[in-house]
Amino acid sequence: MQYINESKTIHLNQLGGYGKMQQRIIKDHRELFQSDYDIAACIGYFDGVHLGHQKLINKTIAVAKEKGLKSALITFDPDPWTVIHNKNKVNHITPIKEKMRLIASLGIDELIIVQFNKEVSKLEPQVFIEQILIPLRVSDLIVGEDFKFGFKGAGNVAYLQEHAAIFFHTHVLTFKEQDDKKIGTTLISQAILKGDFDRANEMLGRAYTLSGYVKQGNREGTRIGFPTANLDVVDEYVLPPKGVYAGYVEVKGEKHKSVLNIGHNPTFNHSKELSIETHILDYNDIIYGELLKQSFVYRIRDEIEFPSVEALIKQMEEDVKIALEVLK
Template sequence: MQIINVKHPLKKEQLPTEATVLIMGFFDGVHLGHQKVIKTGVKLAKEHNLKSILLTFDRSPRTVYQHETNFKYLSTRSRKAQLIEGLGVDYLYFVKFTPDFAHLKPQEFVDQYMIDLKAKYIVAGFDYTYGKKDVANMANLPNYSKGNFETVMVPEQLINDQKIGSSAIKEFITNDKIAEANEFLGYNYQNQGKVIHGLQRGRTLGYPTANIAVDGDQVIPSIGVYATKIKVDGVWYNSMTSVGYNVTFKENTGITIESNIFDFNRDIYGEPVVIEWVKYLRGEVKFDGADGLIKQLELDKRNSLKVL
């Protein structure tokens, strides 16, 4: 898959040479609903011997049109690209959400992106809109196509009568329901980050913990203890991870994310890591001292190994 970064307007050399299927959306998290849309586009491209393009943006349209500040994402840019590549897309266009781009009128957007990208089919989810809300949607898109393309709308995807959506998944992740989040995502939720220094107490408890600072604006699971996997230097290890305030030791360090990695003994300060959240085990407990915490950590390790 080739990644093309666009700062409006599209440059001539960024245009495809062949006819395409254009898959449209922000696709935060690339959950099962998104996967359905993307697979529909990729399949259509194969059937008609066309290239597939996925057009997305460098930030959530909600931060632009609804002025949402403090927006948290289910996928970093690189994670999103990795998930999309796994679905067989040929070209991924990341458009920078500049004011110029955001203010394009529907016909301008259709002309300068959909038609110029040589789309024969536009594939998107049922609730896709482009530009300011209520101006342009899948229902009125054919009015702007000038006969250049057909539109394919993928209907709402449900699990247990609930819409598979990024907002529901964020609610799950931040409310101890990582299992439900993983079910809706179709894979286990991950965060990317790097190992930073903690208070160096972990090793004195017999459980060294890699303290992790996550990159960018990612959704972090709710306070508690989780069975996890962690990727260090390209290798996945089993681990258990705490998201918490270290209430037993009453330090005002704010929320820390700390992983004790099983069968591992290496200095990894500064290294990039990926944490995969497999199962929520319990909430954070204030123990009377280190002994109580150590006993609980033994139990957490056993419980983690059962599910990993």
């Protein structure tokens, strides 16, 4: 058989940061050759790379340094949930490129991406251990207390401790609780969908951010003195509800305060499709085609259809004042 798995080094400047991280793509777990070095690894889908995930990653790095191993993060693509439930499009807090950037920024040596398909979803726990974890030469596996793996989630922490102890040591972490609920991707998604960025950002450990390229718009904002960058967001992000938000936008490596609108521009009645537009404060450069990273800090108000352009301008002036107060 031909070995079709891939390995390459990802430089963080390609992902909006600095440093480098080795990336290994496992396209076919059946052809996974024995690795030539031991690793300390955490494992999971890691959507959001939230504070709980960061705890796992930091522990993995610490164990690796203590034992003289490479640190690794094992994840899956596409999202196992979408494969198991036959879903084509599911929005995520961190689509794969954003997730890679965040993981690399935390200092992991190697990102291992296992291509997830129906066959992988049906692997019994012991087969998963023998065909994936052992060939990867996992010496120490770092997991959360609710970690499950294998067909229908039959494998768990107790299974690892009983059946995998001769192959590797399993470290089990508990997660901090907030308001009697664990930090989790579902809770963060729910907070984003409500526009509750106090809660979402607290659990993420950073401001929620999406990326998109600036595309040509109708220039209505420019004509009324509030030029906006219209974002073409290709990745499937979890989007907040329609409305106006205060946040920060990174453009050409620099961070600026901004007021963002998500909606249909009802006053001008120009947008049948949902539009995402950001008014960058104190910034006038032409940036068509540039990649912007827009963060969300505070929900200012709902999207409103105004009786006149003058009423809209007056409200936008008030929006900017609120944003400056929030972001100061």
